Amino acid sequence: MLTKIVEIPTGNMSAAVDLTSEASSFASELGDGLLSVFVPHATAGLAVIETGAGSDDDLMAHLETLFPRDDRWRHRHGAPGHGRDHVLPGVVSPSLTVPVLGGQLALGTWQSIVLVDTNVDNPVRQVRFSFLGSG
Amino acid sequence: MLTKIVEIPTGNMSAAVDLTSEASSFASELGDGLLSVFVPHATAGLAVIETGAGSDDDLMAHLETLFPRDDRWRHRHGAPGHGRDHVLPGVVSPSLTVPVLGGQLALGTWQSIVLVDTNVDNPVRQVRFSFLGSG
Amino acid sequence: MLTKIVEIPTGNMSAAVDLTSEASSFASELGDGLLSVFVPHATAGLAVIETGAGSDDDLMAHLETLFPRDDRWRHRHGAPGHGRDHVLPGVVSPSLTVPVLGGQLALGTWQSIVLVDTNVDNPVRQVRFSFLGSG
Numbered sequence: 001m002l003t004k005i006v007e008i009p010t011g012n013m014s015a016a017v018d019l020t021s022e023a024s025s026f027a028s029e030l031g032d033g034l035l036s037v038f039v040p041h042a043t044a045g046l047a048v049i050e051t052g053a054g055s056d057d058d059l060m061a062h063l064e065t066l067f068p069r070d071d072r073w074r075h076r077h078g079a080p081g082h083g084r085d086h087v088l089p090g091v092v093s094p095s096l097t098v099p100v101l102g103g104q105l106a107l108g109t110w111q112s113i114v115l116v117d118t119n120v121d122n123p124v125r126q127v128r129f130s131f132l133g134s135g
Numbered sequence: 136m137l138t139k140i141v142e143i144p145t146g147n148m149s150a151a152v153d154l155t156s157e158a159s160s161f162a163s164e165l166g167d168g169l170l171s172v173f174v175p176h177a178t179a180g181l182a183v184i185e186t187g188a189g190s191d192d193d194l195m196a197h198l199e200t201l202f203p204r205d206d207r208w209r210h211r212h213g214a215p216g217h218g219r220d221h222v223l224p225g226v227v228s229p230s231l232t233v234p235v236l237g238g239q240l241a242l243g244t245w246q247s248i249v250l251v252d253t254n255v256d257n258p259v260r261q262v263r264f265s266f267l268g269s270g
Numbered sequence: 271m272l273t274k275i276v277e278i279p280t281g282n283m284s285a286a287v288d289l290t291s292e293a294s295s296f297a298s299e300l301g302d303g304l305l306s307v308f309v310p311h312a313t314a315g316l317a318v319i320e321t322g323a324g325s326d327d328d329l330m331a332h333l334e335t336l337f338p339r340d341d342r343w344r345h346r347h348g349a350p351g352h353g354r355d356h357v358l359p360g361v362v363s364p365s366l367t368v369p370v371l372g373g374q375l376a377l378g379t380w381q382s383i384v385l386v387d388t389n390v391d392n393p394v395r396q397v398r399f400s401f402l403g404s405g
Binding site: 001036039041042067072074076077086090132 | 302303304317318319320323324325327328329331332333336361362363366367368369371376377378379380381384386402403404
């Protein structure tokens with residue numbers, strides 16, 4: 001299995017960061033197999049969505065609605081409302097698997113792999129790419 | 136890696152379409168390994184739920200509640216409220232992995248693999264099955 | 271592919287049960303590869319979250335808010351409101367993939383693998399671990 005960690009700057013704001021070019025680059029010298037994308041953080045997840053036409057902002061805004069940054073959370077470390085960042089990976093998983101064919105991600109035309117990082121206290125995140133092939 | 140695209144009719148309504156027989160058929164000549172199910176569309180996802188006892192309708196209805204088809208979305212192409220279809224895959228992922236044992240999906244008795252397609256503008260969808268085995 | 275089912279006591283309450291030690295133990299004699307964790311039940315899912323600092327309780331409480339145990343559900347078997355347990359796996363998937371390196375789960379410091387079992391009628395659950403390696 002080929003595996004590699006990349007560092008992704010996400011800044012100090014809630015952010016949806018497109019990882020597709022990093023994932024494509026990792027896969028480009030490989031053959032057919034499965035790409036595992038895994039975020040080793042407890043306050044971030046991965047989504048496969050369209051970017052550049054408003055949907056990344058829509059996703060982040062709607063996650064603020066569904067998981068409000070208020071005082072309901074038992075987890076009380078970090079910035080106010082940060083407890084919601086710890087619940088989010090239960091619904092936006094930090095693990096994703098994408099088929100790779102001839103070194104190309106088998107994504108649809110409008111799909112991008114996005115790091116969903118709502119944590120405002122960690123400006124750089126790690127993402128692990130791992131590839132398991134068939135020969 | 137063995138891989139194949141199947142076309143799934145989903146009609147012009149929001150639909151939860153059972154893919155279990157297609158997935159079982161794909162796996163049936165294979166041995167032990169992991170089945171990747173991947174939907175190469177930006178407005179569809181995959182769920183593993185019980186079908187035929189109301190829960191597929193419950194899921195679709197509840198997703199309408201959690202992701203309302205109203206005018207809150209920045210993404211404004213397509214039918215009114217269609218922006219919510221683009222956010223949904225952030226929570227109902229288009230990628231799923233299922234263990235296969237002796238050519239049989241290792242699903243539980245009450246589990247089915249379901250294509251969640253809330254997009255009313257695309258009556259046919261593609262689903263990619265990929266199998267990575269151990270021998 | 272190496273595969274094994276473990277039985278997990280979850281009791282008669284909605285529960286988030288940490289599976290990390292069971293998964294680590296399964297992986298410990300293996301090399302590099304992908305660990306599939308799969309729950310063969312229609313009313314349970316898997317999450318990767320921090321445990322022990324309130325977030326597991328936060329997740330379960332918030333899932334009660336997002337998926338209320340009321341009479342809106344068409345599925346009407348089991349305890350009152352049990353229909354919501356059948357919808358939950360659409361959002362908290364029963365399938366998870368984790369990279370393994372030298373027999374160690376490549377989890378982040380604060381990540382645990384958690385079985386999310388909101389079903390009060392099944393006190394013991396099965397979880398399947400499967401490992402696909404590269405040599």
